[in-house]
Amino acid sequence: MSNQTSIPVIVNGAAGKMGREVIKAVAAASDLTLMGAIDTTPEHQGKDAGELAGLSEPLEVPITNQLEPMLAYVAGERQMQPGVLVDFTHPDAVYNNIRSAIAYGIRPVVGTTGLSPAQLEELADFAEKASTGCLVIPNFSIGMVLLQEAALRASQYFDHVEIIELHHNQKADAPSGTAIQTAQLLAEMGKTFNTAIVEETEKIPGARGSLADEGIRIHSIRLPGLIAHQEVIFGAAGQIYTLRHDTSDRACYMPGVILAIRKVNQLKSLVYGLEKIL
Numbered sequence: 492m493s494n495q496t497s498i499p500v501i502v503n504g505a506a507g508k509m510g511r512e513v514i515k516a517v518a519a520a521s522d523l524t525l526m527g528a529i530d531t532t533p534e535h536q537g538k539d540a541g542e543l544a545g546l547s548e549p550l551e552v553p554i555t556n557q558l559e560p561m562l563a564y565v566a567g568e569r570q571m572q573p574g575v576l577v578d579f580t581h582p583d584a585v586y587n588n589i590r591s592a593i594a595y596g597i598r599p600v601v602g603t604t605g606l607s608p609a610q611l612e613e614l615a616d617f618a619e620k621a622s623t624g625c626l627v628i629p630n631f632s633i634g635m636v637l638l639q640e641a642a643l644r645a646s647q648y649f650d651h652v653e654i655i656e657l658h659h660n661q662k663a664d665a666p667s668g669t670a671i672q673t674a675q676l677l678a679e680m681g682k683t684f685n686t687a688i689v690e691e692t693e694k695i696p697g698a699r700g701s702l703a704d705e706g707i708r709i710h711s712i713r714l715p716g717l718i719a720h721q722e723v724i725f726g727a728a729g730q731i732y733t734l735r736h737d738t739s740d741r742a743c744y745m746p747g748v749i750l751a752i753r754k755v756n757q758l759k760s761l762v763y764g765l766e767k768i769l
């Protein structure tokens with residue numbers, strides 16, 4: 492692959508659980524070039540990103556905490572395609588990371604969850620004005636897209652639905668970005684779910700989970716031993732219809748991440764959700 496057709500990629504959160512998977516996936520893709528590996532963890536500064544990710548050979552890309560200089564460096568690289576920032580960091584950091592990338596003309600591919608609706612709106616405005624593509628994808632696995640499609644079909648026939656999301660206990664945000672997106676998609680079907688037939692009293696606050704739009708409830712479970720799992724449970728007289736997705740390895744997200752890196756340069760604004768680019 493010549494430099495002109497190669498896409499330069501910066502991975503932010505490169506020392507994290509997802510970042511390490513992304514480093515391996517980018518290294519294995521012949522049309523992508525890993526230019527930078529950013530992470531704020533002090534003990535990983537200067538380590539080779541490939542070795543940290545478990546590759547047998549070093550990639551000669553050291554982990555650094557210098558995001559802005561790296562964005563500037565890749566933005567100045569005229570012999571390659573426009574650069575892409577893949578972000579798997581932390582809900583507190585992701586908004587500023589996306590703004591910085593767009594300001595440098597680097598296209599963000601964002602897996603980090605926890606952006607508020609107001610932040611997403613602001614970022615969409617910012618990307619639009621800069622005419623820069625940006626992908627925000629709450630879940631990169633094809634299985635989740637299919638689950639959500641099935642849930643939308645089921646919601647045409649069922650008026651009662653609750654979501655349970657189950658994750659490892661290192662997760663910072665709740666509910667998960669995926670559960671929020673699933674509830675949003677269902678709420679957009681134009682009906683109200685779960686009309687109460689009794690007056691409920693929560694004896695312990697939170698017992699009935701969180702209430703999203705259109706009456707949809709989300710329950711969040713955090714336990715060691717879990718990775719990422721979601722159930723959408725529909726109920727009607729005499730029947731229960733359950734949709735479930737289980738993640739057993741973070742490799743499941745990588746085809747979606749690589750597709751997003753390849754597609755984001757064709758966009759001129761912010762796009763939310765993997766289903767929009769399949």
Ligand SMILES: NC(=O)C1=CN([C@@H]2O[C@H](COP(=O)(O)OP(=O)(O)OC[C@H]3O[C@@H](n4cnc5c(N)ncnc54)[C@H](OP(=O)(O)O)[C@@H]3O)[C@@H](O)[C@H]2O)C=CC1
Nearest residue numbers: 504506507508509530531532580584602603604629630631
């Ligand atoms: N969209 C999707 O399909 C998926 C999304 N996710 C989301 O991705 C995010 C990351 O998940 P995961 O990899 O499991 O988390 P990890 O905590 O394992 O990794 C995050 C890494 O980012 C580092 N970091 C934190 N803040 C910054 C910052 N400001 N700049 C650079 N690096 C930073 C962390 O360092 P330190 O630990 O020292 O803070 C850590 O090394 C979460 O929001 C998660 O919900 C996860 C899986 C799939």
Ligand SMILES: O=C(O)C1=N[C@H](C(=O)O)C[C@H](O)C1
Nearest residue numbers: 604629630662667668669719
């Ligand atoms: O933190 C995680 O692990 C995951 N986060 C994303 C989310 O919040 O939906 C995607 C997936 O569930 C894994």
